[in-house]
Amino acid sequence: MKLEEALKEIGLNEKEAKIYLAVLEIGRGTVQSISQKAETKRPNTYVVLEDLRKKGLVSLINESEKVTYTAESPKKILEAQQKKEKIMKENLPELLAIFNTQKEKPKVRFYESEDRLVDLYDDIFKSKKVDIFGSINSISASILDKIWWSLEKVRKNKIEVREVLQADKESIDYAKKYSSENHKIKIAPESVIFPSDNILYENKLVIFSYKDIPMAVVIESDDVATTYKSMFEIMWGNLE
Template identity: 35%
Template sequence: MGIEETLEKIGLDKKEAKVYLAVLALGETTVLPIAQRADIQRTYCYDILDSLAKKGFVSFMEKRGRRRYSGLEPKMIKDLLIRKISQVEMVLPALQALYQQTPTRPKVRFFEGREGIEIIHQEILREAKEVWFVGSIEDWAKRFPDYINYVKEQVSRGIKIRDLVKPKDKDALKYQHLYKKPRQEMRFLPEAVNFVTDNMLWNNKLAMVSYGADLYAIVIESTEISQTMRAIYETLWLAANK
């Protein structure tokens, strides 16, 4: 993973990452050299520098009527993130109380990109004692080449798994031997059944993942919807081939 991509993962957008790296490389300087090195228009660079200053990644001072910028020392980034985590932890009880105020209303969350799907994977590892899957392991493997490590982690945690996959799914067969019956089982859907999304059921949640041109997923948290999907799943399970 590149430096810019890592900076994006901790909260900077692409242009902010470029400008921050330019400031680091140049040392204390004015906006023009920063804009030139980052290949960004000077007028727009002011806005980006202001945004970075608010986030704590750059500082500035006035010298002889000109603003000069300096970048946050790289080893201080960790301290900056720790402080942000501490701030979140302070308000977490209040946020959780708001989140749980309407338990009867279905909660729907939308996730985009690889990072969004990985959030769902980690949520399943953290919460699930049992997870039911129906879809295509081949499609999953194309987007997540390290998928087998996730499967191994599920098995090592003793999560009960039931997988319904499309017939002749070669990637599914690669890890079927990892399963320890009866806690983990896999069956193959009839030829006539075709799911265009991957679907995961755990607790009272349903995740639906689309691997089309845009990678995205929705998670629905609802007892009623979960029960309905489980009834459909059970029907498919009985019709599937071992």
């Protein structure tokens, strides 16, 4: 790796790397001699030298009417990097605590329009395990026509699907037709109503609503998903 590239890798910009190397090579020089060596414009060279001085990589020497700059040892760069690493290590636990707090907050996304809902179903059935409670009757007919392919995907890819469906005719007929070893379907008591289609996969809960405007809410949260999966297990275990 070229020296200039190496300096850029550890945090200097292109002009800083070029001018630091120029000062290092000539040992000591005026702004003019350094700009000539670095092949940079004099005003820019002065600005960059001041930046390097603030970083502790060059020193300014006043001699009567002449001002010169000299390079500090390259070890200073390593020491500066080690100091930054030490500061980062000391503050890492607190920074991670903030990161994890934000990470644990549920992420909520809203989807509207039939095309976006169909895309969402496509994402759901990329998962290896899906739990559903709802009603075939609750799904918009036009969307239903667009997502029948998901049943073939379940069969072909052996996706583990469990469904608890409302006891309406459409759902009962669907259960009779599509139940299989990896696609298990149970029918809820007639007193149970599911106005929305609810799907659990990975760490997400998806609630589809087809009343008035088709829409879906996706809640991505380990805690929320675990809660609803536990509720689903209770419901599933109490049905034949």
